[in-house]
Amino acid sequence: xxxxxxxxxxxxxxxxxxxxxxxxxxxxxxxxxxxxxxxxxxxxxxxxxxxxxxxxxxxxxxxxxxxxxxxxxxxxxxxxxxxxxxxxxxxxxxxxxxxxxxxxxxxxxxxxxxxxxxxxxxxxxxxxxxxxxxxxxxxxxxxxxxxxxxxxxxxxxxxxxxxxxxxxxxxxxxxxxxxxxxxxxxxxxxxxxxxxxxxxxxxxxxxxxxxxxxxxxxxxxxxxxxxxxxxxxxxxxxxxxxxxxxxxxxxxxxxxxxxxxxxxxxxxxxxxxxxxxxxxxxxxxxxxxxxxxxxxxxxxxxxxxxxxxxxxxxxxxxxxxxxxxxxxxxxxxxxxxxxxxxxxxxxxxxxxxxxxxxxxxxxxxxxxxxxxxxxxxxxxxxxxxxxxxxxxxxxxxxxxxxxxxxxxxxxxxxxxxxxxxxxxxxxxxxxxxxxxxxxxxxxxxxxxxxxxxxxxxxxxxxxxxxxxxxxxxxxxxxxxxxxxxxxxxxxxxxxxxxxxxxxxxxxxxxxxxxxxxxxxxxxxxxxxxxxxxxxxxxxxxxxxxxxxxxxxxxxxxxxxxxxxxxxxxxxxxxxxxxxxxxxxxxxxxxxxxxxxxxxxxxxxxxxxxxxxxxxxxxxxxxxxxxxxxx
Amino acid sequence: xxxxxxxxxxxxxxxxxxxxxxxxxxxxxxxxxxxxxxxxxxxxxxxxxxxxxxxxxxxxxxxxxxxxxxxxxxxxxxxxxxxxxxxxxxxxxxxxxxxxxxxxxxxxxxxxxxxxxxxxxxxxxxxxxxxxxxxxxxxxxxxxxxxxxxxxxxxxxxxxxxxxx
Numbered sequence: 001x002x003x004x005x006x007x008x009x010x011x012x013x014x015x016x017x018x019x020x021x022x023x024x025x026x027x028x029x030x031x032x033x034x035x036x037x038x039x040x041x042x043x044x045x046x047x048x049x050x051x052x053x054x055x056x057x058x059x060x061x062x063x064x065x066x067x068x069x070x071x072x073x074x075x076x077x078x079x080x081x082x083x084x085x086x087x088x089x090x091x092x093x094x095x096x097x098x099x100x101x102x103x104x105x106x107x108x109x110x111x112x113x114x115x116x117x118x119x120x121x122x123x124x125x126x127x128x129x130x131x132x133x134x135x136x137x138x139x140x141x142x143x144x145x146x147x148x149x150x151x152x153x154x155x156x157x158x159x160x161x162x163x164x165x166x167x168x169x170x171x172x173x174x175x176x177x178x179x180x181x182x183x184x185x186x187x188x189x190x191x192x193x194x195x196x197x198x199x200x201x202x203x204x205x206x207x208x209x210x211x212x213x214x215x216x217x218x219x220x221x222x223x224x225x226x227x228x229x230x231x232x233x234x235x236x237x238x239x240x241x242x243x244x245x246x247x248x249x250x251x252x253x254x255x256x257x258x259x260x261x262x263x264x265x266x267x268x269x270x271x272x273x274x275x276x277x278x279x280x281x282x283x284x285x286x287x288x289x290x291x292x293x294x295x296x297x298x299x300x301x302x303x304x305x306x307x308x309x310x311x312x313x314x315x316x317x318x319x320x321x322x323x324x325x326x327x328x329x330x331x332x333x334x335x336x337x338x339x340x341x342x343x344x345x346x347x348x349x350x351x352x353x354x355x356x357x358x359x360x361x362x363x364x365x366x367x368x369x370x371x372x373x374x375x376x377x378x379x380x381x382x383x384x385x386x387x388x389x390x391x392x393x394x395x396x397x398x399x400x401x402x403x404x405x406x407x408x409x410x411x412x413x414x415x416x417x418x419x420x421x422x423x424x425x426x427x428x429x430x431x432x433x434x435x436x437x438x439x440x441x442x443x444x445x446x447x448x449x450x451x452x453x454x455x456x457x458x459x460x461x462x463x464x465x466x467x468x469x470x471x472x473x474x475x476x477x478x479x480x481x482x483x484x485x486x487x488x489x490x491x492x493x494x495x496x497x498x499x500x501x502x503x504x505x506x507x508x509x510x511x512x513x514x515x516x517x518x519x520x521x522x523x524x525x526x527x528x529x530x531x532x533x534x535x536x537x538x539x540x541x542x543x544x545x546x547x548x549x550x551x552x553x554x555x556x557x558x559x560x561x562x563x564x565x566x567x568x569x570x571x572x573x574x575x576x577x578x579x580x581x582x583x584x585x586x587x588x589x590x591x592x593x594x595x596x597x598x599x600x601x602x603x604x605x606x607x608x609x610x611x612x613x614x615x616x617x618x619x620x621x622x623x624x625x626x627x628x629x630x
Numbered sequence: 631x632x633x634x635x636x637x638x639x640x641x642x643x644x645x646x647x648x649x650x651x652x653x654x655x656x657x658x659x660x661x662x663x664x665x666x667x668x669x670x671x672x673x674x675x676x677x678x679x680x681x682x683x684x685x686x687x688x689x690x691x692x693x694x695x696x697x698x699x700x701x702x703x704x705x706x707x708x709x710x711x712x713x714x715x716x717x718x719x720x721x722x723x724x725x726x727x728x729x730x731x732x733x734x735x736x737x738x739x740x741x742x743x744x745x746x747x748x749x750x751x752x753x754x755x756x757x758x759x760x761x762x763x764x765x766x767x768x769x770x771x772x773x774x775x776x777x778x779x780x781x782x783x784x785x786x787x788x789x790x791x792x793x794x795x
Contacts, residue, residue, distance in 0.1 A: 067660050068650045068754060094646070094674070101661055153671070176674050203734075205661025211654055215750065222756055289675035293647045295756035302675060 002209035003063055003522030004031065008039075009104045011119060011126055013193055014053060014111035018126040023105045030518075030531065031063035033088045033494035034538045035106050036078035040086060041541045041614065043110075046548045046621045050082045051167065051192035053112040059099065059158070059198070060088075060107075062497015066100030066206055066292065068215065069517045070222040071499035073097060073291035075181075082169035082185040082403070083425035086545040088448055089172075089186050090494055092291035092299075093179035098156040101202025113194035118159075120150060122201040131196035136162060138342040139174040140311065146199050159197035160187040161344025163392040167191045169404045170349035170427060174341065178289050178300035178312050182346045184426070209523030217520060221513050222295045253571035255323050256430050258378065259355040259421060260561055261362075265569025274322035276330035284334070286310060296501060305334050313337025319430050320351035326358065326379035336384050343392035348429035352421060353405045354387050359419050366412065372396040421559045424551065434562050435572030436473040437585065441483050444582075445556040445589055445599070447542035448490070457486035474572065476581050480589040488535040495534065537609045539593070544601050544614065548621035553599045556586060632706030634765045635742075635749055637679055641759035644669055644677025648751035648760060655750040656740065657733075664733050666742040667751050667760075679751075679760060682729040682742035684708050690721035690730050690741075706765060707744050715739065 004027065007020045026035040036058040048054045057079045064072040075096030081087040099107065102121055109119075116131040134145050143157035157175060164171035164187030171187030172180045181187070208214050257263050257270065265271070284305055289312070290298030300312040313321070317337030321327055327336075340347045354376075360366040361376035368375040374386045390398025401408040405427050409420035421428045423443055433440040438457040458473050470478035489511065493500055496514050511528045519526045558577065566576040587597065594605030600622075606615035646669050649662035657664045667681040684701070688708045691699035698714035699721060701707070710721075721739055722730045733740040742749075744762070752762040 066650070068647055068654065097646070097650075101663065178674075203661070203663040205653065205657070205659035205664065207659050208654065211658055215651060215654055219753055222754065226756055287673075287675045288643070290643060290645060293645055293650060295645075295647070298643055298675070 001522075002207045003518070003524075005100060005103045005105045005204075005206060007104055008035070008106045008108065009121070009126070010108045010110070012111050013109065013113040013117065013128075013195060016113075016128045020104075027522075027524075028534060029538055030492070030495040030534045031105060032060040032065070032074070032497050033062075033076040033078060033090075033491065034060075034534060035495075036060040036076060036088065037086065037538050037541050037545075039106070039108060040078055040080065041545050041617070044080050044545075046550075048080060050080050050084060050189060053193070054110070055080045055189060055192075057109040057186070057189050057193065057195070058106055059109070061096035061099050061105070062495055063105075064514070064517060064521060065497030066097035066202075067208065067517075067521060068218045068293055069498065069514075069521075070218060070225055071291075071294050071296060071501065072497050073293060074494065074497040074499055075099070076494050077173055077181045077186040079184075079186055079189045081426075082167075082188050084549055085424055085426075085551060086447065086542050087184035087186070088494060088542075089181040089184045091173075091175060091179040091181045092294075092499060093156075093175040094292045095156040095158045095175040095179075095198075095200060096497060097292040098200040098202045100206055101204060102200050103202070103204030107198070109190075109193065109195060109198075112192065116165075116194045116196050118146065118195070118197040118199060120155075120199045123203060134196055135165060138162065139344045140177060140309075140342055142197055143176070143199075146197060150199060152201060155199045155201050157197055157199045159344075160190050160195075161342060161392070163343045163345045164188055164191040165196070166392070166394040166402070168345065168391060168394065168402055169407075170346040171344050172346045174344055176289070177302060177310065178314065179291065180341065180344075180346075182316075183348065183429070185346070187344050208521050210520045214517065214520040217513070217516055221517070224513075225295055253432055253435055253567070254430070255319065255570065256432055257323050257568075258326055259324075259352075259359040259419060260432075260434075260559075260565075261359060262565060262568050265573075270569060274318075274328055274330070274333070276328070280330040280334060291499070294499065296499075299501070303334055303338075305331075305338055307331075307335045308338035308342065311338030311341055313341075314347075316429070317347050320347050321384065324351045324430060325354045325384055327381075327384060328379065329381070332381045332384060336388060339385065339388050339392075343388065345388065345392050349404070349427035350388060350391065352427035352429070353391065353401050353408065354384055356405050356409070356416075356419055356421070357387065358383065360412070360416055363419075365414050365416055365419075370397065370412065418560065421561065423558060424555050428559065432567055432570070432572055432575075433558060434567050434577050435575035437476050437577070437582075438473060438479040438483050438486075440558060440562065440577055440582070441479055441585060441589060442487070444558050445586060446483070446487060447539055447546065448487075448494075457483045459486075474575060476585050479585055480592050483589065484592055487539065488532050491535040491538055492531045495531075495538070533609070537611060540601055540605060540609065540611065541614060543593070543595065543599070544606075544618045547600050548618055551599070553586065553590075553597070556599055632704060632765050633744075633747070633762055634684065634706055634768060635681065635744060635752060636761045636763045636768050637681075638759050638761070638771070639678060641757050642669070642677040642679055643757055643759075644671045644675060645757070646677075647754050647756070648679060651750045651754045652742075655745055657735070664731075664735060664740070666729075666731065666740055668731075677759075680727060680729060681751075682708060682725075683727060684742075684744070689724040689726060693720045693724040695720065705744070705747055707746070708741070709743060710739065710741065712738065 004023045011018045061075040073092045076088040076090045078088040116135040118131045120127040139161040142159040167188045169185045172182045173187045174180045284303040286302045286304045288298035289300045313334045321333040321336040357376040376383045406420045406422045409416045649665040653661045653665040669677040696714045698711045752760045
């Protein structure tokens with residue numbers, strides 16, 4: 001096969017065996033997230049619980065991952081998440097390319113190892129190696145120890161930290177100093193399988209159907225990217241300049257203070273909340289690091305933090321560990337970001353819990369007695385750091401939150417559930433959803449968990465200037481169409497393994513070049529429409545998976561606070577979500593997706609895409625309900 | 631005049647694009663393992679691209695028992711004649727930079743041939759760590775940077791002093 005490696009690796013941790021299967025039957029789902037979704041849908045029924053050995057952890061680099069197609073480094077991990085829904089969490093780095101170079105399209109990990117192991121994939125073999133020596137190590141040490149043990153510095157490593165080992169429901173899987181499969185809790189599933197890491201060394205390579213033309217188009221695409229105006233300034237390319245939080249998210253009304261709390265923006269000095277980045281970087285900046293084959297500037301800034309050493313606090317750490325936890329000190333932000341990464345904790349969920357505790361403390365619902373003597377004062381460094389340590393290590397009050405903020409709120413009681421900001425049992429990240437109806441819809445009903453994944457669906461039309469009303473994030477008009485279009489585009493990006501930034505900056509989210517590169521790589525002439533059809537199939541299967549586990553209309557909603565209290569300040573001041581209008585929007589979205597009023601995909605939607613057998617699978621699974629958490 | 635591949639270490643970020651395109655050009659597959667240029671990375675963010683220096687007096691050629699390795703001075707390329715090569719790998723042992731590889735797939739030694747005057751790696755190095763320049767220009771950028779530094783140290787304080795008067 002060209003383009004595809006042609007093989008899917010299946011690893012059974014319990015039997016310590018591995019087999020390879022053909023990719024050919026799955027190519028209608030393109031690759032990466034698409035193929036992973038189909039496999040998970042087929043193999044994980046509604047009776048399987050997230051931490052059961054029968055759950056699958058499916059690693060899916062895209063079809064273009066590991067090729068010179070610009071920005072093609074992306075990989076997804078697809079699994080039944082700890083919250084009981086399907087999730088595909090993406091990341092960059094170098095491991096995806098290495099997996100493709102090793103000759104695999106997807107890797108399915110199933111069952112549970114008897115004792116902690118790590119896998120070593122090389123020369124068409126899989127070694128099951130004892131992980132006793134690295135169990136308990138953080139995500140920076142682990143790859144180094146593995147490389148040393150294997151005696152090969154070129155091995156790429158995907159691993160979990162102590163948080164994943166302890167099965168904290170929002171633990172992430174990490175690779176390199178920079179990248180993380182952050183949202184959803186893929187690390188907890190990996191931990192539940194006693195799988196510490198996957199080390200890969202690829203020597204097989206990828207066949208490309210029309211290599212000459214492929215290189216030509218890839219080169220042209222790379223040049224287009226670099227010529228794009230957003231990358232023109234030398235600062236954008238290699239500098240250590242900080243993103244000025246106050247100039248971007250705050251002005252656009254994305255900033256969320258605390259736990260979406262009612263605060264006076266003037267009083268807290270919102271316009272000048274979190275400065276100090278440049279001073280920090282002057283002192284501690286070390287280098288920039290990026291991903292495999294990426295011509296865009298290196299996205300991650302490595303700092304040598306006095307407290308936590310070398311690490312990166314990537315984009316989401318910045319708003320999460322400043323605005324969200326009332327912290328104005330850049331040093332604390334960096335240290336907290338590094339710490340989460342080292343432990344293998346999702347930054348967004350962790351900050352959500354800290355914000356939640358700070359709100360409870362502020363309201364007098366809890367005192368320092370509830371949190372091992374550490375007062376959860378807004379913005380307090382000890383409160384932030386000790387919560388991260390305790391959650392990751394599962395000590396003291398950290399144990400309350402092993403299954404997330406809602407589970408923690410239920411253990412605390414005292415009416416604190418209403419302050420746990422979750423959707424389908426998963427912590428809401430950031431963004432001011434009340435003023436952004438499209439973003440709110442994605443979070444409520446989208447199939448990719450997190451809400452941080454495609455936060456501005458309107459921008460897809462804003463560029464094309466299709467419809468003024470639709471482009472205004474504050475209106476409900478056309479939001480169903482806008483959200484769907486952006487959902488498909490981002491899904492295709494995950495299936496091909498290219499980076500979302502590629503679209504945001506260079507191609508105005510046009511899929512023409514990716515489609516061309518895909519066609520040249522595989523030799524299968526594929527249009528943009530063909531890719532969108534594939535994305536529709538994958539979305540259908542993702543929804544069918546969730547529906548088979550009891551997800552219905554009632555679950556496609558947001559925390560009450562977003563409906564009941566308006567935005568307290570900033571450009572979106574006064575905005576709120578209206579229940580009736582949101583319900584109407586949800587119906588409109590279901591209709592466009594081909595789902596019924598309850599959010600169950602209709603039989604004719606399946607048959608329209610030639611997926612009748614998948615409908616039969618769903619029909620068999622349907623009577624069993626209530627498996628989802630939350 | 632012959633051209634040469636110029637490597638600017640400070641600009642290399644270790645993205646490995648050169649390895650992918652080099653293997654694509656030479657082996658028709660994307661496989662960094664078989665690439666002629668290798669990015670040695672001590673840290674993920676620090677790359678050192680290592681490839682054939684196309685030596686004026688190549689050690690690989692000197693040890694070759696069948697004289698299969700010769701240098702084309704006009705193009706500045708050290709080439710292997712595979713009609714003569716017996717696969718003894720003496721050249722791999724002799725190269726002081728580890729730039730002579732052994733391709734385990736085709737069972738032949740392999741090295742950079744500058745894509746016969748159109749190196750793919752330089753075309754794809756968007757960070758400009760690899761450039762294909764005239765031999766006499768290899769040191770130009772470095773000289774200019776040093777000159778600027780020198781000028782800044784010598785002239786700037788004098789100008790400041792002059793302005794103060």
